[in-house]
Each structure stands twice: as C-alpha cells, then as structure tokens.
Amino acid sequence: MASSMQRLCRYGIRLLPAVSTSSQYLSRSFGVSSIKNASTYKAAVLQEFGQDLVMQDLKRKAIKQGQVRVAVHSCGVNASDLLMMENKYDQEFKLPFVPGFEICGEVIEIGEGVQNVAIGSRVIGINKETLGGFAEECVVSQQVIGVCGTEDKADLVRKKGAWSALKYNKKHILAKVNEVTNGKGVDIIFDAVGGDVFNDCLHCVAHEGSVIVAGFASRVIPHIETSQLLPKAVSLIGLSLTHYRDANNTVYRQVVEDVIDMHEMGLIKPHISALFKLEDCKSAFTFMTERMSTGKVVLEIQ
Incomplete structure (x- = not known):
C-alpha cells in the first residue's frame, strides 16, 4: 500500500x-x-x-x-x-x-x-x-457582491465586508442584481459553482463585464453558445491555480x-x-x- x-x-x-x-x-x-x-x-x-x-x-x-x-x-x-x-x-x-x-x-x-x-x-x-x-x-x-444559498450565509458575507449579499433564487437573482446596481449589472463575476448558477451569472454581467470560471462545485459543467457573449461584449475567463x-x-x-x-x-x-x-x-x-x-x-x- x-x-x-x-x-x-x-x-x-x-x-x-x-x-x-x-x-x-x-x-x-x-x-x-x-x-x-x-x-x-x-x-x-x-x-x-x-x-x-x-x-x-x-x-x-x-x-x-x-x-x-x-x-x-x-x-x-x-x-x-x-x-x-x-x-x-x-x-x-x-x-x-x-x-x-x-x-x-x-x-x-x-x-x-x-x-x-x-x-x-x-x-x-x-x-x-x-x-x-x-x-x-x-x-x-x-x-464584491456575494450570492449565497441561505440568508445566514449572506449575512456572514456582509459582515466580512461585501458591499451586498443576496440569497440565491433562480427566479429573482437578476432582478435583485439590477436593483443593487441600478440596472448596470456586475463588472466581474467569480463563479466556482457552475451549473445553473453560471447561466444565471451570464444574465447579471454588465457591459464589457467579465465572468471568471474557477470551478464546478455543483458537479455540473455548463455549456454556452459563444453568441451569448456578443451582445454585452462579455469576457469569459478560466482560472486554474x-x-x-x-x-x-x-x-x-x-x-x-x-x-x-x-x-x-x-x-x-x-x-x-x-x-x-x-x-x-x-x-x-x-x-x-x-x-x-x-x-x-x-x-x-x-
């Protein structure tokens, strides 16, 4: 052994x-x-x-x-x-x-x-x-805007200094992001979850924003059409330490x-x-x- x-x-x-x-x-x-x-x-x-x-x-x-x-x-x-x-x-x-x-x-x-x-x-x-x-x-x-699975975790992120922290809800996440950014969207998104969370992130990114893919904790690897990056000139970046x-x-x-x-x-x-x-x-x-x-x-x- x-x-x-x-x-x-x-x-x-x-x-x-x-x-x-x-x-x-x-x-x-x-x-x-x-x-x-x-x-x-x-x-x-x-x-x-x-x-x-x-x-x-x-x-x-x-x-x-x-x-x-x-x-x-x-x-x-x-x-x-x-x-x-x-x-x-x-x-x-x-x-x-x-x-x-x-x-x-x-x-x-x-x-x-x-x-x-x-x-x-x-x-x-x-x-x-x-x-x-x-x-x-x-x-x-x-x-940083933190998106968490529960309100307790969102509260912890706020206490750590996040400007805003939201409880993840697939139906409402885009509306909440637009609310706290005055409709601008997010400049940089750091995603280590993948799956549906990644797809929701794409909708929340701002013009010329960036989405950083750092992992797939959900065990679901998302697939996208490159045409989804064009309308807002979004940059998709992979990050592997x-x-x-x-x-x-x-x-x-x-x-x-x-x-x-x-x-x-x-x-x-x-x-x-x-x-x-x-x-x-x-x-x-x-x-x-x-x-x-x-x-x-x-x-x-x-």
Whole structure:
C-alpha cells in the first residue's frame, strides 16, 4: 500500500513569517517534537471510492533530493476533496491514497539540494496532483457582491465586508442584481459553482463585464453558445491555480505571496467555519455535504 501512495505535495511551499501574527492557524508554534524521529505516522486513507476514510499508521519513506518533510499542522477540507474521494474529479487518483491538498505545517527534514528552507521553517503548500494532507506529515518538493444559498450565509458575507449579499433564487437573482446596481449589472463575476448558477451569472454581467470560471462545485459543467457573449461584449475567463503553477510559476508564487502579505497586514482575514480532529474527518465531510459550512473547513492534525 505504501508504495502506491506517493505523498509528494509537488506544488511547492511558501515560507511563513517567523514573527507570530493574530492568525492562530498560520502563525502559532507547532508542537511536532513527538513525530520528528518516528518511523510511522497517522493518516486518513481512502481505500475505495465513495467509502469513508480509514485511520492508519503508515511507514515513513525516505525523502529524495530536492524534497522536504513537513509535519502537517492543519489541512483545509474542500469540495474538490469530496469529488476526488468519489472519483468524480477531472483527475483520477490511484487507490489507496491520502486526500488533502491545502497544508500548513513545519519542516522537520530536508533533502539534498534544498535551498532557502530550514528545519523548523513554517510553510504552506497546495497540491492537487498527489495530495497527502490528511496526515501527520507529508513530503513536499521545494519549488464584491456575494450570492449565497441561505440568508445566514449572506449575512456572514456582509459582515466580512461585501458591499451586498443576496440569497440565491433562480427566479429573482437578476432582478435583485439590477436593483443593487441600478440596472448596470456586475463588472466581474467569480463563479466556482457552475451549473445553473453560471447561466444565471451570464444574465447579471454588465457591459464589457467579465465572468471568471474557477470551478464546478455543483458537479455540473455548463455549456454556452459563444453568441451569448456578443451582445454585452462579455469576457469569459478560466482560472486554474494548478495550471498557473506549471505554466507561469512566477506569477502564481507572487499571487500567493501577495495574499499572505495582505493577511499579515490585516487587510484580509480567512474565515474558518469549523475545526475537526484528523480522527473525525468523516464529520468534516458530513459538515460540508450537509451544506453547513460558511467558510474554510479545517482538519487539526498537530
């Protein structure tokens, strides 16, 4: 099993500032002394698609040149994880595997040739190719208008600073958008849902507006006629972080650094909807599938 599970978070990692900040999950000191010299580590493993994750002790594998071993402090839980575990994602993973691609942790071992990262460095990483975040450790290669499903979620978006937040209603969304924009429409729409929501977005866009497609959480990929873009001179833009990492890593890393800098300056604050222990990862997915999340769902691992 271990040989078929390459827990290599190839995305690359970003060093976090040494000085602590108000963010508990990006800046607090990680207690990892107990696993630095361990021969095994705990992980939530998917044995069969569509089944629950199983807690297992996995044998630690030697790191290769250019790699670092990271003690995972926390890992985000995403809709993409659900799709991967149900074999409905656009990339298929070989069973068994450890899900999780948004990690935050501390470097505990460094491979040959690694530069600019030291043992004890606090890092973050994102990787959708080989995953591995739902575990005590993984190996990493160095390298607004809100529309919500419920009024409670819309209220949360307003409190986070949105100019306006609307409860999604297919019959009334266009009228509501026109009401708050005085009939102008929206200049930029960011859609990570797809399906009917995407089609409704097209009706709400302003003249020379842009629709950014960032995902399909609804699991329904919309199809449109290009003629729908002509009347208002609408721009349709696809955005894939994974592709940017490979095609223009400089731009991607700069964007990540800018976001972290904004967080350190207090300009943005991630909203954590719920915290779960690694052993309770099933509850984390239940929390998401029952549409209870209002922000990031996180597994606390250390």
